[in-house]
Amino acid sequence: MKTYVLTVTCPSTRGIVAAISGYLTEKGCNIVDSSQFDDLGTGKFFMRVSFISEEGVAREALVKGFEPIAAKFAMDVDFHDASQRMKVLLMVSRFGHCLNDLLYRWKIGALPID
Incomplete structure (x- = not known):
């Protein structure tokens, strides 16, 4: 099973979350984490969804089907x-505990980033 992360930015409107979750369900995916945010000032919607492709659907097929x-x-x-x-x-802008925490997490492998 492969794990993917979907990020979305678009104008805010009704039905976005339902469309995304419905699509992923239809493709045999299981959502393991989801966060969304509506910026009322700009009218933009932002979403990040982590999911597992339980039926082994490839990334390319997910991208094409989502178009x-x-x-x-x-x-x-x-x-x-x-x-x-x-x-x-x-x-x-300054050194401090937040930067140190991020660097420490990276060093011990808790943040899988380069």
Whole structure:
């Protein structure tokens, strides 16, 4: 079973969460974590969904099948393979405990990033 992360940005409207969760269910995926945020000031919707492809559907097939939903809601979409380490840039204005905590977690392998 492969784990993926789906990130979505689009104009805020009704039905986005239902469309995404319905699609993933239809493709044999199980959502393990989901976070969404509506920015009322800009009218934008943001979502991050971690899911497991229990039926072994490949990333490319998930991306292709999701295109009609992405078009309907004018989404910027990205499917990430969770097993691949993401490149990350940390920018800080001051040194402090938050930066130290992130660096420590990276060093012990708790943050799978480069």
